[in-house]
Amino acid sequence: DSGVTQTPKHLITATGQRVTLRCSPRSGDLSVYWYQQSLDQGLQFLIHYYNGEERAKGNILERFSAQQFPDLHSELNLSSLELGDSALYFCASSSQGGNTEAFFGQGTRLTVV
Amino acid sequence: DAKTTQPPSMDCAEGRAANLPCNHSTISGNEYVYWYRQIHSQGPQYIIHGLKNNETNEMASLIITEDRKSSTLILPHATLRDTAVYYCIVRVYNFNKFYFGSGTKLNVKP
Numbered sequence: 001d002s003g004v005t006q007t008p009k010h011l012i013t014a015t016g017q018r019v020t021l022r023c024s025p026r027s028g029d030l031s032v033y034w035y036q037q038s039l040d041q042g043l044q045f046l047i048h049y050y051n052g053e054e055r056a057k058g059n060i061l062e063r064f065s066a067q068q069f070p071d072l073h074s075e076l077n078l079s080s081l082e083l084g085d086s087a088l089y090f091c092a093s094s095s096q097g098g099n100t101e102a103f104f105g106q107g108t109r110l111t112v113v
Numbered sequence: 114d115a116k117t118t119q120p121p122s123m124d125c126a127e128g129r130a131a132n133l134p135c136n137h138s139t140i141s142g143n144e145y146v147y148w149y150r151q152i153h154s155q156g157p158q159y160i161i162h163g164l165k166n167n168e169t170n171e172m173a174s175l176i177i178t179e180d181r182k183s184s185t186l187i188l189p190h191a192t193l194r195d196t197a198v199y200y201c202i203v204r205v206y207n208f209n210k211f212y213f214g215s216g217t218k219l220n221v222k223p
Contacts (some may be wrong), residue, residue: 101159104158
């Protein structure tokens with residue numbers, strides 16, 4: 001158990017809909033990262049938040065947005081969903097700065113039908 | 114971020130050492146080498162990281178060449194449960210973005 005909690009574990013929704021994925025980081029971790037992994041693909045970095053502020057953006061679509069709340073949990077919002085958005089979405093957290101490793105949650109499997 | 118190159122797949126016999134290479138010839142002086150693995154579709158699991166000295170923990174050893182252009186992850190006694198995709202990542206110190214490449218699919222066989 002990495003200490004990072006993602007909910008829900010599975011989500012099935014229709015095209016055009018909007019969903020919210022939630023991530024609770026390890027206790028005390030200020031950084032949260034989101035990754036997307038499509039079927040048989042590598043992990044694509046989406047976005048990084050540190051203590052409530054956006055720090056880095058990767059290949060995140062404009063239909064996707066994220067935020068980190070004062071209690072440090074984070075949400076990834078996916079809107080106008082397309083079939084191609086079906087993927088595993090992982091959240092990871094790490095402590096502030098420095099030479100620290102990131103710990104990953106078990107992911108949310110999103111299926112768009 | 115420096116790029117990494119890894120073989121797409123490797124086989125290893127159960128109980129033997131698994132040596133997974135990684136090339137990072139463009140690594141900068143302030144970039145660390147990290148190794149993660151992903152078992153099936155689970156969340157990636159941290160294994161080990163280092164800057165220039167060799168490192169060892171309960172899971173593995175990391176050997177970094179003197180010029181830091183390549184490294185090797187060593188699993189001393191591979192088990193079937195070590196079958197996974199292993200990712201080598203280089204990351205700037207104090208910069209928390211992790212970029213994953215294609216990784217090496219390690220197949221541990223009985």
